[in-house]
Amino acid sequence: MHGSFHFALMKIALDAMGGDRGSAPNLAGAQLALTAYPKISKLFLVGDEATLKRGMAEIRLQDRRIEIVHASEVVEMSDEAIASVRRKKDSSISRAVDLVKSGDAGAVVSAGHTGAAVAAAFFKLRCIPGVGRPGILSPFPNLVNPNGICYLIDAGANVDAKPEHLIQQAIMGSVYVSYVHGTKTPRVGLMSNGEEDSKGNAVTKEVFEFLSSLRERGFGFKGNVEGRDLFAAPIDVAVCDGFVGNVLLKGCEGTAKAIKGLIKTEFTKWWLPWRIIGALLTKGALKEAGQRLNYENYGGSPLLGVNGVCIIAHGSSGPIAIKNALRVGAECLEHEVNPHIAEAISAYLSSTAPVPAGSSPSAL
């Protein structure tokens, strides 16, 4: 009963103009998601109506669950984040967030200007009570975790984070993994410049003390972790300031891209023909290895802490990334991530209850 009530609410607003490649990957991704996820009961496509109708006709996208919501403006990458919310009131991202604010949609997904999406969500939806700042929860491929993922929070929403922000983000990340992945006590690490307890900067040292004290209330704090631990340590969530997380995320992306480029260069040296043969024979292997690292397969990054589900997708998202971002949005609704975050934050503030409150996955 509870489940069917909930599925009826699985309404998602897609910023159909967002991303480096405009509406095309958004519409193709919407098509994939509507086919794959019958649970989605409504999909708002927000953007220029004429453009969207033309794009839908081109790929023969027809679904009674689709509703086009016209928005006359688009936030450009050159726009300043906060100013874009104030000045471009009829932008596709602002209108999409408005649908969540009004309750017409439960979740918003955008591959557009990340700063603008964060600002629109933060100013329009406001934070869950007890949460000071939202944080972007970004998935990393982890080679030792059963679910293959370690999440980094915050990947860039909130720079100059205060200790309480990092503590809230640790709790929010833990709640997400607990309910979406069904992990009983998610293992949470604090990103630092070394694994030893003594390592850290002024902010993380304070956070370390706090999170350590939450251990006796059932919180799975595992101490300091390092950048490399995202990929290879038994950790579900790594917590850091948004500035640090953003630099780290882009550094990891850059490393992967550099390695790809170096391998390609070596594989295509025509004066070493056995390499080209070998490259052909191993193409599938490299592709499969690459798939584990491809953000497209992970989908978007939830912006945790705002009143409403907000999923940030990569600017260069293709259809598969958009499809997966819509899936992540649907999962947040299905597993009631936000109500559980509110509960856990409230339990944390009550200073005696277990944190996060209820560590078993949602019944849904």
Add this chain to the structure above:
Amino acid sequence: MHGSFHFALMKIALDAMGGDRGSAPNLAGAQLALTAYPKISKLFLVGDEATLKRGMAEIRLQDRRIEIVHASEVVEMSDEAIASVRRKKDSSISRAVDLVKSGDAGAVVSAGHTGAAVAAAFFKLRCIPGVGRPGILSPFPNLVNPNGICYLIDAGANVDAKPEHLIQQAIMGSVYVSYVHGTKTPRVGLMSNGEEDSKGNAVTKEVFEFLSSLRERGFGFKGNVEGRDLFAAPIDVAVCDGFVGNVLLKGCEGTAKAIKGLIKTEFTKWWLPWRIIGALLTKGALKEAGQRLNYENYGGSPLLGVNGVCIIAHGSSGPIAIKNALRVGAECLEHEVNPHIAEAISAYLSSTAPVPAGSSPSAL
């Protein structure tokens, strides 16, 4: 004349006990360096005399330039950095730094506990006048730069850096590239959470203003850069806080290691035998691609800003990494990096002279 005076001073102290694998890679690396670099006039091997003599006999390391300096203690990875300097006065790293302090050596190289090496250098050698904190200058493989390198400063010496520290580190990094690589006006980027001028945290925004103002005095400030730019942007130096730099460095290392592991897994699936054949045919290619990323080929990271040359090598350094770390130490002496840093910092403080002072490489 000046040159020969200088070469006579090319005396280096090696912390021969430092690193995860003890004295063996240090001694083997010393052997390689003494053969490769006749300019090294003296090499102090600092550590337990009996251990070193036994190790030297094993690999038949004999060279009249070697002098063993006995040190009875070793700083362990579990030791606290600053405490180690106070409590283990007869450690190999402390004794090696003492040789620089006394003027017997011009440079010290250590693959031991990084924090201990930084603390020993900072407390014993003190900073160059005008420099508040030293910074670790760490080389990254860069695919677009002619020299193949972009340096990150600070990779972990100084967490909670103040704006003035980052400005000093920008200048020191620029001087290093200018004199060691002969780059006329090194291009300096400020690590941030986005390339736009408006991006940054409270500290970097202040640094951005300062470095922008140095442009008119000849400083090659190129604005904000992102984590990925280390590998693929036309930038010689990227400046950041030591906490951020350390997290970033280890994240990039972890990414490379994860990719290596994933490729290996895919290549050794016995039920897909063509992959194994392909893997054999492309082995050289992957190895060559890997070499571009292998820190062993770059050698150590100079700790810039202290009165004396101090080179930090990776804890897992093998002989080639130690050899290259000794080369980096020799290069700092040969190109008079520290006197040039003192000059540039003094010019910067004088508030009108060009910064860094003299952008052409040293005559040596």
